[in-house]
Amino acid sequence: MRSSIAIQASGLIKIFGGDRAVDGLDLTVPAGVVHGFLGPNGAGKTTTIRMLSTLLRPDGGTATVFGHDVVNEADAVRGRISLTGQFVSTDEQLTGVENLVLVARLLGHSWR
Structure with missing residues (x-):
């Protein structure tokens, strides 16, 4: 539960x-x-x-x-959980959502 x-x-x-x-x-x-x-x-x-x-x-x-x-x-x-830093990104131009998606995908999560 x-x-x-x-x-x-x-x-x-x-x-x-x-x-x-x-x-x-x-x-x-x-x-x-x-x-x-x-x-x-x-x-x-x-x-x-x-x-x-x-x-x-x-x-x-x-x-x-x-x-x-x-x-x-x-x-x-x-x-x-997943944690990403405020300034940690492979591309400084990524938005917050794009950064979260990147980290999630690197961790093996599906888009869903």
Whole structure:
């Protein structure tokens, strides 16, 4: 059964040295919703995305993506998401949609 919650985070923490890049983040994103992260440089946006996509291990709290724990079920999380960077593209002229299609096709997904 598909979860109606795409992302659930509770008390998420990431510390670099003595600096808390993410300090107790609580977040719920329903499935089928586009969610944006806005804030100034250093606010923890990229760090949060890196934790939710299993690229960084949280130092505290919990997070799930489609019901799968980002720490204990990282392979399951990665099997259900795709991540592309803001500036990572083989062609700088690609639109956002074209970039997403390119990454999806490189990962073996059909057009559908």
